[in-house]
Amino acid sequence: MTPPALTYVYAVTQPTSDLDAALPTLHGIGHALLRLLPSDAAGVPLAFVVADVPEADFNETALKAHFEDLDWLEYVARTHHGVVQAVATCAPVLPLRMATVYQDDHRARQALTAQHRAFGERLDQLRAHTEYGVKIYLTPSTTSPDTERATAGTTQPTSPGKAYLRARRAQQHTRESVYQQAQLAAQAIDAIAVHHTTQRVRHAPQRGALAATQENVLNDAYLVPDEQAEEFQAAIADTARRFPELRIEVTGPWAPYSFATPPPGTPDPAAPSSHPGAPTANREPP
Template identity: 90%
Template sequence: MTPPTLTYVYAVTQPTSDLDAALPTLHGIGQELLRLLPSEAEGGPLAFVVADVPEADFNETALKNHFEDLEWLEYVARTHHGVVQAVATCAPVLPLRMATVYQDDHRASQALAAQHRVFSERLDQLRAHTEYGVKIYLTPSTTPDPDQATAGPTQPTSPGKAYLRARRAQHHTREAVYQQAQHAAQAIDAIAAHHTTQRVRHAPQRGALTATQENVLNDAYLVPDDQAAQFQAAIVDAARRFPDLRIEVTGPWAPYSFATPPPETPDPAAPSSHPGAPAADPQPP
């Protein structure tokens, strides 16, 4: 007997011939082949990009347990992201939340039909646009360790005074670098005003994602495709003016940060776990 499955939805798209050709080569979680669930309504054809997943792993109880399993989460997030990125190379795409699941294809189709207008309008706004990220990091050399920065005048000094002197020097250095980061952010804003249509300001990254560097800006920009090269070149050029910072441009990404959720309304076709609404997770690296 075949184990029961759920319908996992990766994204909303508008079908194209390129996507039809690529679909037989694309796989989702558990190497399941992807398929399209189409919907016809005012605003043009739409489709959910879906695949089957084991009900035992994606029912509500199982998901609560899996969300404590970092290895499982990383696998699902990377697979979800890979599917969205692959679809984005072939067709307009609106990413959905990781682990958006429905009881079956029929329930998923009902949800798509119920939100058809909202999805169509958002896809129209994102058409011929791509997401890029811009991050500013303080490099390790700009944040000296006061425990090691004890060098001072040639005359002997007490350990306590040397430590305080090092702390003052560190404070002044950090203040100067933070000011430089503010100027860099202003320069990026000026570039974005010419080459982008929307911005989302994410919280700075922390912990293992940044290693020894402090992330002080983590923005996402929606960039028209015909402006992408100019935008990237302008950011790279501006970065040269701020040698104490690392300014990084990432992308192109599917527009995770700009997939605004539709209004909260009661929906009889609600999924069994996560709401079938566009969202910005998983955030691109």
């Protein structure tokens, strides 16, 4: 007997001939083959990108346990991201939350059909756009105790207490100067965004292992029209050269994860309440 399965939804898309050709070569979680589940609504054709997953691993009780398992989460997140990125190379894509599941294809199709208009409007806003991330890091040489020790070595011989206070003041001055540079860099990036992007999402700065040994002070995502992508990246690179005390990093291109949810105050077609029969799911960044 085949174990019970649920329908896992990766994204909303508009089918294309390129996607039809690529789909047989793409696999989802558990190496399951992907398929398109079209909407029954009239108008612009839309489809869910779906695959079967074991009910025992993706029912509501199992998900609560799995969300405590970092290895499982990493595997599912990476696989989900891989599917979305692969689809994005072939067709317009609206990424959905990781672990968005339905009891069966019928329930999933009902949800897609009910939200056809909202999904279609959001997909139109993302069409021919790509997400890029821009991060600003303070380098260790400007924020670490090494700066303090190096500064202390340049002072005249004096008591240990006075030497310590001088070094601390010098270190604080250095940090303030670098933070000012970061503010100026952020303003320059904002000016670039006015000309080359259509939307921005401010993510919280990365902390801990995600930021490694450098302090992350800006972590923004931008929705960039495809015809503006090269100019946007070149402008950011030029800004980075103007601020050698900082590390300014561009990531991407990504499928538009950060922009799959509408701005605050507008309905989210991917919200759990719009998915009858779907357990709570978490959105994962790329």
